[in-house]
Amino acid sequence: MVNKMFYNYEINIENNEEVLYLFIDLDNEFAKLKGKEKKKKLKEMLEDFFKEHKIKFKGKKIAIVSGGIIVSTLLLTNNDYKYTNIESKINSYVPTSIALVDENINLNIDNNTEENIEEVVEEVTEEIIEKQNDIKKEIVTVTPKKSVTPKNKNTPTEEVKEEKQEIDNKEYVNIKRSNGNIERIELNEYLIGVTAAEMPASFNIEALKAQAIIARTYTYKALERGITLTDNSSTQNYKSIDELKNMWGQNFNMYYQKIQSAINSTQNIYLTYNGEIIDAVYHSTSNGVTEDAKNVWGNSFPYLVSVDSPYDTTNKTFQTDMYLTYEIIFEKLGIIVNQDTEFNILSKTVGNRVEFISINGVNFTGVKLRELLGLRSADFTIVKDENGVKFTTKGYGHGVGMSQYGANGMANNGYNYESILKHYYKGVSLSFKN
Numbered sequence: 001m002v003n004k005m006f007y008n009y010e011i012n013i014e015n016n017e018e019v020l021y022l023f024i025d026l027d028n029e030f031a032k033l034k035g036k037e038k039k040k041k042l043k044e045m046l047e048d049f050f051k052e053h054k055i056k057f058k059g060k061k062i063a064i065v066s067g068g069i070i071v072s073t074l075l076l077t078n079n080d081y082k083y084t085n086i087e088s089k090i091n092s093y094v095p096t097s098i099a100l101v102d103e104n105i106n107l108n109i110d111n112n113t114e115e116n117i118e119e120v121v122e123e124v125t126e127e128i129i130e131k132q133n134d135i136k137k138e139i140v141t142v143t144p145k146k147s148v149t150p151k152n153k154n155t156p157t158e159e160v161k162e163e164k165q166e167i168d169n170k171e172y173v174n175i176k177r178s179n180g181n182i183e184r185i186e187l188n189e190y191l192i193g194v195t196a197a198e199m200p201a202s203f204n205i206e207a208l209k210a211q212a213i214i215a216r217t218y219t220y221k222a223l224e225r226g227i228t229l230t231d232n233s234s235t236q237n238y239k240s241i242d243e244l245k246n247m248w249g250q251n252f253n254m255y256y257q258k259i260q261s262a263i264n265s266t267q268n269i270y271l272t273y274n275g276e277i278i279d280a281v282y283h284s285t286s287n288g289v290t291e292d293a294k295n296v297w298g299n300s301f302p303y304l305v306s307v308d309s310p311y312d313t314t315n316k317t318f319q320t321d322m323y324l325t326y327e328i329i330f331e332k333l334g335i336i337v338n339q340d341t342e343f344n345i346l347s348k349t350v351g352n353r354v355e356f357i358s359i360n361g362v363n364f365t366g367v368k369l370r371e372l373l374g375l376r377s378a379d380f381t382i383v384k385d386e387n388g389v390k391f392t393t394k395g396y397g398h399g400v401g402m403s404q405y406g407a408n409g410m411a412n413n414g415y416n417y418e419s420i421l422k423h424y425y426k427g428v429s430l431s432f433k434n
Contacts, residue, residue: 008267009053018059022049023267173219175238176230189241190229191215191263192256196244197237198282199404201255204411207404208262210420213430214402217270217280220433224277271421272431273303280425283397284404285315287379290424291351291399296367303425304400306350311409318394318405320376325388332372335362343382343389351399353378367398401425 008023049055171187185193194215199208218236222229231238239247241256248255271278279301281293286309293304312318326337337360346356346363354366366378377395384390395403402424410420418430 020062193238197239203408206411207408209417212262214280221277268433271428281401285396286403287395295349309403309406315405322391
């Protein structure tokens, strides 16, 4: 939700008491406000969030969470909000997975709370922003108390040396880089690198959010199957921060923050069908209609069916020509072709792509011919001359699942990420990692 600081909440039972966790997103216009405007805005955000989600809360403690870390707490006593600092030297951790609550319940915020909320708003805001900088650290360390080895007849008393223990509740993935090295990368950092590598950062933020969810879904499915993730199109393309700096140049900060916002605002969301993680395949540009998965890979999936994708024509390379000489075609196909060779398109798919084609009496699927000749898509027409063949293609990619340019067109015409995803993946649900 645009410009809303609290994007989620969770109620847990701790020490037989309810604790309300409010998950915060500072990437909104709130950060630009100062003084009384900031205090008023935060008060409104708190009240609006309670009313919008109809939160029923019987406890007293409210924890404000950013990046999986409690950055501030509020105590609710007799309908009054009182701010209290966290006493622990090290910030407490809470589960990073979020289960959305959807209960038909009400909570009326007493008007008498307004003054108390405003009194603590500035303190809360300053500490949130200050501690937000600490969240960038990947590991929080804590020094345990000294302990002594128990005495016995044969063992002298020894003092155990102080050691730093790593506490880290973040998710990590292993990536096989193109140089052969295996890198362990924090999940959100990986998803930023994938989203940035797979979709132009100039795209509409709603399209980028859709891509972020697809990237997360693809990752979860790969991990579920034990597939090794790479940094290329054999799984998902990925670029490190240094690679993104080289790619974006002076626009790095702007684009990085935009991609990061798409990841953070869709935190933990992935796609399922009947409770199972889907195969979240996607492509650059369709020919105006996406393809049914069975026509590409031979397997049917109820959520990977052909749908209209009318905005793909906005891609400047929607239709392109590729010229191949007869010699090159012979090298790639292993059959002799010339100006007299018959190229007969035998049938087309529901997505208007070549299903079967006969070349000099040899049959190929459109998918296989595209692969062998390196065509941009399986929607192609053929024009021969004395030296070779001009293939005119529409779209780019296998055509299954979400079209990225189609998604951007939908976003530019007012569709949000959920509408985009449910258009391209029929019958899916947006689920949240536990």
